[in-house]
Structure formats: C-alpha cells, structure tokens
Amino acid sequence: MASSVLHPIAARGLVRRFGDLTAVAGIDLEARAGSCLGLLGPNGAGKTTTIEMLEGLQSPDEGEISILGRSWATDAAGIRERIGVQLQETSFQDKLSVQETLSLFASFYRRPRPVPEVLALVNLTEKATARVHQLSGGQRQRLALGCALVNAPEVLFLDEPTTGLDPQARRRVWEIVEEFKRAGGAVLLTTHYMDEAERLADDLVIVDHGKVIARGTPPEIIRSLAVESIVEFSLAEGSTLDAGQLAELGGLPGVIEARNLAGGYLLEVDDTRAALGSLIGWLERSGTVATDIGTHRPTLEDVFVSLTGKHLREA
Ligand SMILES: Nc1ncnc2c1ncn2[C@@H]1O[C@H](COP(=O)(O)OP(=O)(O)O)[C@@H](O)[C@H]1O
Ligand SMILES: [Mg+2]
Structure with a gap:
C-alpha cells in the first residue's frame, strides 16, 4: 500500500466473513493526520467489524491494513503503543475509582x-475518587475516552462514542475529539x-451491508444527491x-x-x-x-434514504 503510507490509518480491500455472512465486503478507507474519518451506517452495516480489524482485534479474511505505516502482522506491539481504542461497549471494574482505572x-x-x-x-478531575459504578453515562463514556487517550496516541479509534448519551454529554465528547x-x-x-x-467527520464513508455506498466530505456527499430540497408531508391517520x-x-413538475x-x-x-405548487x-x-x-x-440522512430506501436509524 505504498501510496497510503503517509496516512496514519489506511486499509484496502477489507473483507470479513462469519460463515455465510459477509459482514465487511471490500472496504477501502484512509484517515489523514489532524482529521476525522467517519464510518456512518445503520446497525449491522459492518462498522464494528471494520474498526476492530483496524484496531488489530479481528483479522481480515482479505485486504491490507496500515496503521502509522506499520502492519499488525509484524509490529502489533509498536502499533498498540501509539493508538487509542474505545470499544463500542467498555466494561470497567466497578470497584475501582476513576483515577485507579486510569492508572491501570x-x-x-x-x-x-x-x-x-x-x-x-x-473533564473528570472532580470525579477522580468516585467509583466507576457511580458515574453517569456521559461520565463513563468520558472515562472510556480517557483510557483511550492515556498513552497520548497519534491515532484514535472510537466505536459509536455517544450512543445513549444526552445532548449535553454528547457535545462534551465531541469537544474532546475535536481537541484531539x-x-x-x-x-x-x-x-x-x-x-x-x-459535526466531527472531515471525510465520510457511508456503509450498508458491509459495502461503501458513498464517500467524500459531508458537503460533497450531500451535493452528489443533486437534490435542492426534501418536501415532507403526512396524511391523516x-x-x-x-x-x-x-x-x-x-412524476410531478419539480419532483425527482x-x-x-x-x-x-x-x-x-x-x-x-x-x-410545492404541483403537490398542492x-x-x-x-x-x-x-x-x-x-x-x-x-x-446525510436523506442521502442514505435515497441510496437505500430506508432510514439510518430504523435499519
Ligand atoms: N462474531 C460474529 N459472528 C457472527 N456474526 C457477526 C459477528 N460479529 C458481527 N456479526 C454480524 O456482522 C454484521 C455486521 O456487524 P457489526 O460489524 O457489529 O455492525 P455494526 O457495528 O455496523 O452494527 C451483522 O450482521 C452482525 O450480526
Ligand atoms: Mg457496532
């Protein structure tokens, strides 16, 4: 992957199968230094499988991965020192305090x-001595981020970092990622x-059923839809x-x-x-x-609907 060596995260042709199911069906991606690559897709799209291959936690059936110019096969310990990983679900030792967890x-x-x-x-200084089980969802998630950042990594992997958080807790997570x-x-x-x-992704890969269905910056992806606006309406019950x-x-005038x-x-x-005139x-x-x-x-939701005929959230 000579052309990708300069990118801290690079993967080409990633495939991962579970029996008859191809969870990841040939994904290419790259993330530049000082930027965020977003992998956007509904539940079951293959996001966790993809990120876990990049994190060295699952092996691809096909494809190549380069992290900071190194390969998992030959340099796992060297990569691990320089990356931070937040899994989709982190289990902590409930009996440890926040600072003990970070020390561990x-x-x-x-x-x-x-x-x-x-x-x-x-932002957990005030919670340093609190036990993990006393934390709110947002605080737990920030502790997981702290664990991922404890080695001052150059590369950060985040799997659905704000699922289940309230808007304020989500914004605090976003600010930490932006600072990174x-x-x-x-x-x-x-x-x-x-x-x-x-909000966070400079570049975006939209995935569904293990395949990339759109990529680019968020504005590029939205422009690619070539739609001026979306008109919505409901009917009486x-x-x-x-x-x-x-x-x-x-087939109405103005409608695609x-x-x-x-x-x-x-x-x-x-x-x-x-x-609007023809609809009325x-x-x-x-x-x-x-x-x-x-x-x-x-x-982006409308792009996803247009490409797949379904919503991101219900899928
Ligand atoms: N260990 C596994 N064994 C069998 N199927 C799996 C396994 N891990 C994931 N899958 C399946 O692979 C597909 C993608 O899962 P996943 O990568 O977790 O998607 P996402 O993170 O986008 O929700 C799903 O259909 C899921 O059920
Ligand atoms: Mg997942």
Missing part, C-alpha cells in the same frame, strides 16, 4: 500521560448518527397513498422521486417552488388531506 490503563504503556492530566482532558484532531491526531469514528458525522399515487407524485417511509411521505425535489394541486385534485407539509435542505 496507564500501566499498560511505556510512556503514559500523568493521570491528573488525563482527568483534566476528559486540533493537536494533529487521526480519528476513525463509527456512528449511526448523521449529526455526529456532520389511517389514510395512505397506493403505489400508483406515489408514482404520480414522483417520491417515497413512503416510516409512515410519512418524502419527495426529493430539484425545484422546490414548482414541486395534486392533493386538491385527488381529495387527499395532507398534514405537516414541510421542506428541508437535504442531509
């Missing part, structure tokens, strides 16, 4: 950061939250549109595609004014009562 992780490395420095980094990026680190982050991907009606909507998703209707639109006319002609008509600029 620090003992795994030759040149760890001082524990008080890590406590400050993840600013200091020149490379981050690989998996998430099924498009807002997290939009109990009423639905049939396939023929949906096809009629898809019409979808029925999760109880609501979505129009991908390339001329918002024309589409169609609703009147067909005697359909629509509620909550609204429009929004396309998001």
Whole structure:
C-alpha cells in the first residue's frame, strides 16, 4: 500500500466473513493526520467489524491494513503503543475509582500521560475518587475516552462514542475529539448518527451491508444527491397513498422521486417552488388531506434514504 503510507490509518480491500455472512465486503478507507474519518451506517452495516480489524482485534479474511505505516502482522506491539481504542461497549471494574482505572490503563504503556492530566482532558478531575459504578453515562463514556487517550496516541479509534448519551454529554465528547484532531491526531469514528458525522467527520464513508455506498466530505456527499430540497408531508391517520399515487407524485413538475417511509411521505425535489405548487394541486385534485407539509435542505440522512430506501436509524 505504498501510496497510503503517509496516512496514519489506511486499509484496502477489507473483507470479513462469519460463515455465510459477509459482514465487511471490500472496504477501502484512509484517515489523514489532524482529521476525522467517519464510518456512518445503520446497525449491522459492518462498522464494528471494520474498526476492530483496524484496531488489530479481528483479522481480515482479505485486504491490507496500515496503521502509522506499520502492519499488525509484524509490529502489533509498536502499533498498540501509539493508538487509542474505545470499544463500542467498555466494561470497567466497578470497584475501582476513576483515577485507579486510569492508572491501570496507564500501566499498560511505556510512556503514559500523568493521570491528573488525563482527568483534566476528559473533564473528570472532580470525579477522580468516585467509583466507576457511580458515574453517569456521559461520565463513563468520558472515562472510556480517557483510557483511550492515556498513552497520548497519534491515532484514535472510537466505536459509536455517544450512543445513549444526552445532548449535553454528547457535545462534551465531541469537544474532546475535536481537541484531539486540533493537536494533529487521526480519528476513525463509527456512528449511526448523521449529526455526529456532520459535526466531527472531515471525510465520510457511508456503509450498508458491509459495502461503501458513498464517500467524500459531508458537503460533497450531500451535493452528489443533486437534490435542492426534501418536501415532507403526512396524511391523516389511517389514510395512505397506493403505489400508483406515489408514482404520480414522483412524476410531478419539480419532483425527482417520491417515497413512503416510516409512515410519512418524502419527495426529493430539484425545484422546490414548482414541486410545492404541483403537490398542492395534486392533493386538491385527488381529495387527499395532507398534514405537516414541510421542506428541508437535504442531509446525510436523506442521502442514505435515497441510496437505500430506508432510514439510518430504523435499519
Ligand atoms: N462474531 C460474529 N459472528 C457472527 N456474526 C457477526 C459477528 N460479529 C458481527 N456479526 C454480524 O456482522 C454484521 C455486521 O456487524 P457489526 O460489524 O457489529 O455492525 P455494526 O457495528 O455496523 O452494527 C451483522 O450482521 C452482525 O450480526
Ligand atoms: Mg457496532
């Protein structure tokens, strides 16, 4: 992988099979220093399997991995000293305090950061002597981040770091990741939250069923949809549109595609004014009562819907 040697994280042609299931079906990715590569996809897309191969925790059936220019096969100990890993679920020793937990992780490395420095980094100084089981979800997650940062890594792997956290706790995690990026680190982050991907990822790989379905910067990916806006509406309880009606909507002036998703209707639109006008006319002609008509600029979620016909979250 000569061309990728300069990137701290690089992988080509990754494949991982579990029996008949191909969980990862040929993924290429690269993360630059000082940036975050987001791996965005629904549950079961193969994100954890991919990140665990990069972390050296699972071996690929096919493909090559280079971390900081080294390979797991020949230099596992050298890689481990220089990376930080936060697993999708971290189990701590409940009886240990926060600082004891960090000291334990620090003992795994030759040149760890001082524990008080890590406590400050993840905003847990005031919780230093608290037992792990006394922490809130957000505090636990920051402790997991602290454990991943205890060796001052150059590369950070985060698997769904904010799942289950409230908005404020999520923002604190995001700030720590942004600080790590600013200091020149490379981050690989998996998430099924498009807002997290939009906020943190400089580059994005969208995956579904183990395959890359879109890649680029978030704005590039959204632009690739070539949609001006999304028009949404709902119908009164109990009423639905049939396939023929949906096809009629898809053929209206300004409309590219019409979808029925999760109880609501979505129009991908390339001329918002024309589409709204023709939609209102169609609703009147067909005697359909629509509620909550609204429009929004396309998001990463809309790209995912457009490519797969399903939402990120429900998938
Ligand atoms: N150890 C395993 N044995 C069998 N199937 C697995 C194993 N790990 C993951 N899978 C399957 O591989 C697919 C991808 O899983 P995973 O990488 O955990 O996805 P994600 O992290 O995107 O939710 C899923 O269908 C999952 O059930
Ligand atoms: Mg996962």
